[in-house]
Amino acid sequence: MTTDETACSAKGCTAPAQWELLWNNPKLHTPDRRKTWLACDDHKASLSDFLGARGFLKDVVSHR
Template sequence: MNDETPICSAKGCRTTAAWVLAWNNPKLHTPDRRKTWLACDEHREHLSHFLDLRGFLKDTVPFDQWRSPEDSAEPAAAPDPAGRQGPDAP
C-alpha cells in the first residue's frame, strides 16, 4: 500500500477499497452534490446499509469504474484515496 492506495472508510479497516459509495445528505447538500465513502468487499454492505437507512445513498460503483466530475456530466466528488472514516463496522 502507498499514499495512492484507496482505503476502506469503515472505522479501523486498512483494506484496499473496491467500491465507491456516492451519497448526499439532503439537509446539508444541494441535490447534485456527491460525497463519497470507499468500501472494501467485506464492508460494502454494512456501509451501504448505513447510508441507505438514512436516505443518503445515491450510487454504488466499483472503484475502477468511478468517474471523476471531469469525466462525467453529473457532478460528483472524486473519492479520497485515504478514505473517510465511516460508521463503526462489525
C-alpha cells in the same frame, strides 16, 4: 498496505477499496452533490446499509 486515500472507509479497516458509495445529505447538500465513502468487499453492505437507512445513499460504483 494501502494509503488512506484508497483504503476502505470503515472504522479501523485498511483493506483496499473496491467500491465507491456515492451519497449526500439532502439537509446539507444540493441534490447534485455527491460525497464518497470507499468500501472493501467485506464492508460494502454494512456501509451501504448505514447510508441507505438515512436516505443518503445515491449510488454504488466500482472503484478503479
